[in-house]
Amino acid sequence: KQETIEWMLSPDSVGQIIQVCDDAPGKLSGFLHPHRPKVEKLGVDFARGRTSSKAQVIDRGTPDCSADIHLRDGETWLSVSSKTAGVSRLTVLAPDSKLWDQRRQTAVVYWLDAQWQFPGPQIVATGNSLQLATRVTKSEGFVPATDWLVQYTIVDPNVAQFVSPTASVQGSHQVRVRVDENATAVAHLAAPPEGRGTTAVLIEVISPAQPADHLPEIVVGRGETFVTFSSPGLNVQAFGPNAAMIGDQLNYVASLGNPGDLNADNTRLVLTLPTGLRLLAASPQPSSQTETGAVWEQGVLAANRQLDVTATVQAVQQGTYDVLFQAEATGLSTRSSVRTxxxxxxxDVRFAPAGGVSEGEVGSTVQYEIDIRNTGRQTLTNLKLSVETDPGLAEATQGNTSVNQVINVLQPG
Known part of the structure; x- marks a missing residue:
């Protein structure tokens, strides 16, 4: 506490010293504490002060407390200002410090003359391009900040890409644009194929490097905006059985949807059946229908809406078939199929006496074995087994000459 501090601006610096920390201002304090290091501004580039003996809060005279600086005892401060852009190199020295290797430090202040205005959100239809223009000026907004840079970064490249000639790679998600003589840095965006939705675009304002002043590129401002590409969408999903038998009636279901945020015009759904299948019925009622297919003319399909259809088909011929649902709209098409x-x-049925014994005395019991095997490739259901005998060879428990049994499921093999 109460250590002497000296502040010095280098000769090549812009700006000047404005005020130095004084924790006990006034002449009376000097009379009461004559041994304290003196606080004085000795020029625009040199001042002498001391570390504070108490905690302080340095404010800017505004209601916003986030800009306040909380100073602890043993610390100090200095304020500098510059009317021109450039670099200030400020050296602070504690001459009485015993830590020789730590008693001197230098701070560098970069003074920049610019103000900027970021673009607002934009909404366009997919297929159109849009422009984002950031305005960067000097001298209270009248002089373009030419050669300053504005960097744009698209957060979601699936929604939008840069297509401007200034982009290093067409379709890139990041681009740097120089401020032109109109004080604007313009980036051109468009949606990629199938691109749709909203994405944030991050914006950085960058001051150019100035090697003569040892001034590097500096990001001096950050912001963001949003771009939305609107378009209709079209998708179709089809569902149905993977396997069936000749004569079976099969149900196929398809859902035609518009996942976009604009209406899809001239929408239609077409069902096409192969030779081995025959259309029996369809719901809702198609615009046209034959044994080999159906067409649903939907017209306008609103955004985020869907059309569900059902087709009942009969299998008439053995084989492997693709049932195709094809959706069409203005500028859009898609399809989905089900393989059945x-x-x-x-x-294959084997009926034989057990143990190979096929003879028996009157009143005795003869056992027969029945082996049923599914030699096809599909599972059989509700298979009916019927055994008919002569009156002299009736079933042992009930005495019937006819025995019937249902096999609910019989797997292949």
């Missing part, structure tokens, strides 16, 4: 394997039931 149609098989023919094939069963």
């Amino acid at each position: 394997e149609i098989g023919e039931a094939s069963v």
Whole structure:
């Protein structure tokens, strides 16, 4: 506490010293504490002060407390100002410090003359391009800050990409643009194929490097805006059985949707059936229908809406078939298909006496073994087994000459 501090601006610096820390201002304090280091400004580039003996709060005279500086005892401060852009190199020295290697420090202040205005959010239809223009000026907004840089970064490149000739790579997500004589730095954006939605664009204002003043590039301002590319979308999903038997009735379901944020015009859904399948019914009622397909003319499909259709089909021929649902709209098309394997039931039956014994005395019991094997490729359901005998060889428990049994499920093999 109460250590002597000396402040010096280098000869090549811009600006001047304005005020130096004094924790006990006034002549009376000097009379009461004559041994304290003296606080005095000896010129625009040199001042002498002392570390504070108490905690202080340095404010800027505004209600915003976030700009206040809280000073602890043993610390000190100095204020400098400059009317011109450039560099100030300020050296602070504690001449009485015993720490020789730490008693001198230098701070560098870069004075920049610029103000900027970021672009606002924009919304356009996909297929159109848009421009983002950041305005950067000097001297109270009248002189363009030419050669300053503005860097734009697209957060989601799936929504938008830069297409300006200034982009180093067409379709890139980041670009630097120099401020022109109109005080603007303009970036051109467009949506990539299938691009749709909203993305943030980060913006940085950068002062150019000045090697003569040892001034590097400095990011002096940051902001963001948002761009939205609107368009209709079109998708279709189809569902149906993977396998069936000849004669079965099959249900296929398709959902036609518009995931975009604009209406899709001239929308239609087309069902196409292969030769081995025949259309029996469809819901909702198609605009046109044959045994080989159907067409639903939807017209306008609103954004985020969908059309669900169902087709009932009969398998008439063995084979593997693709049931195709194709969706179309102005400038859009998509398709979805379901592959179904149609098989023919094939069963192998073996009926033989148990142990190979096929003779028996009157009143005795003869056992028979029945082996049923599914030799096809599809699972069989509700398979009915019927055994008919002569009156002299009736079933042992009930005495019937006819025995029936249902096999609910029989897997292939």
